[in-house]
Amino acid sequence: MIKILLDTNVAVYIFDRKLDIHKILDKSLSEPYSLNILDLCVNELKTIGRRDVAKFVGVLGVNELHSDLKNIGVDDAIVREASKRGYYIMSEDGGLLRMAGSVGIKTVTFNGYGVKIK
Numbered sequence: 001m002i003k004i005l006l007d008t009n010v011a012v013y014i015f016d017r018k019l020d021i022h023k024i025l026d027k028s029l030s031e032p033y034s035l036n037i038l039d040l041c042v043n044e045l046k047t048i049g050r051r052d053v054a055k056f057v058g059v060l061g062v063n064e065l066h067s068d069l070k071n072i073g074v075d076d077a078i079v080r081e082a083s084k085r086g087y088y089i090m091s092e093d094g095g096l097l098r099m100a101g102s103v104g105i106k107t108v109t110f111n112g113y114g115v116k117i118k
Contacts, residue, residue: 001031001032001033001034002029002031002032002033002034002088003033003034003036003085003086003087003088004025004033004034004035004036004087004088004089004090004108005036005037005038005065005078005081005082005085005087005088005089005090006035006036006037006041006057006062006090006091007041007074007075007078007089007090007091007093007096008041008044008045008048008074009091009092009093010090010091010092010093011037011041011045011053011056011057011062012045012050012053013092013110014056014060015050015052015053015056021035021060022060024110024113024114024115025115027113027114028114028115029115029117034063035060035061035062035063036062036063036064036065036087037057037062037063037064037065038064038065038067038074038077038078038081039064039065039066039067040067040069040074040077040078041074041078042054042057042064044074045057065081065085067081069081075093075095075096075099076099078091078096078100079096079099079100079103079105082100082105083103083105087105088105088106088107088108088117089105089106089107089108090107090108090109090115091107091108091109092109092110097109097118101118106118
């Protein structure tokens with residue numbers, strides 16, 4: 001099973017563009033997957049005034065993961081948690097994708113009407 005960890009900006013991207021992420025992933029991936037998000041990202045959504053997206057994450061059936069990481073940036077926490085738990089990172093944030101790639105974490109990005117795993 002592919003375990004995918006969403007970042008804050010990709011959650012907003014999916015919501016704002018009204019994408020059916022399950023349909024996209026079902027079409028693009030040949031094996032089962034789970035969608036996950038750190039509690040730090042959910043808190044960030046609330047902090048930036050996107051409670052609508054935070055609620056949407058729950059409606060999508062995304063698992064909210066508790067992170068004990070404190071006093072570091074959300075992107076750093078995403079990379080550390082993904083590395084520790086064996087998750088792919090789904091993002092459209094170039095900096096986060098480079099950071100993930102530099103430590104060998106697989107990434108998922110949008111590619112036209114599907115996704116690309118790198």
